[in-house]
Amino acid sequence: MPGLLRGVARTAVVAGTATAVSNRVSRRQQGRWAAQEAAPAYQQPAQEPQAYQPPPQTTPLADDMSSKIDQLKQLGELKSQGVLTDAEFEEQKRRLLA
Template sequence: MAFGRRNRRPTLLGTAARTAVIAGTATAASNAVNAKAAGQQATAQQAQMMPVPEAAPAPLAAPAAAPVDDLLSKLERLAALHSSGALTDAEFTAVKASIIG
């Protein structure tokens, strides 16, 4: 008679080991799929949060005219001070020359 098992049925220990290997493989595959999906979701959220670069607005004509308006408003205030008597003719002429020059 031969030593060992007579029939070819798996033992309880062999069945448990095989089940553990199959379950471990399934868990590892599931975790890999979940990690990949989470990474893709995080990338999509970051893409949504990033601001879209917009084209620079065309320069308007108003800022170019602002120094002229500023100069004009200064001269108008200066003339109002002169007409109210707060500035003498000499002071008015000196300040006007400094503003214009």
């Protein structure tokens, strides 16, 4: 029975992580599309076309840290729900922060 719970917990962590990453990618892409659609509205016809400037990039470190924080929150929720034991929580946290 503990093996089954461990498998369910892993599946929940993986699914939660995949959902968080997917949502973040969708939000980022929607932001880029909105920026591209809004840029032509500000140009006046008398001006020469401006060279394309990509939107400012967030630092990978900040994105990575926010995803780790989200994953830690999910692990904490699983632990508080009783899906993960203290040892399993600590092991997953160690892997995430390594």
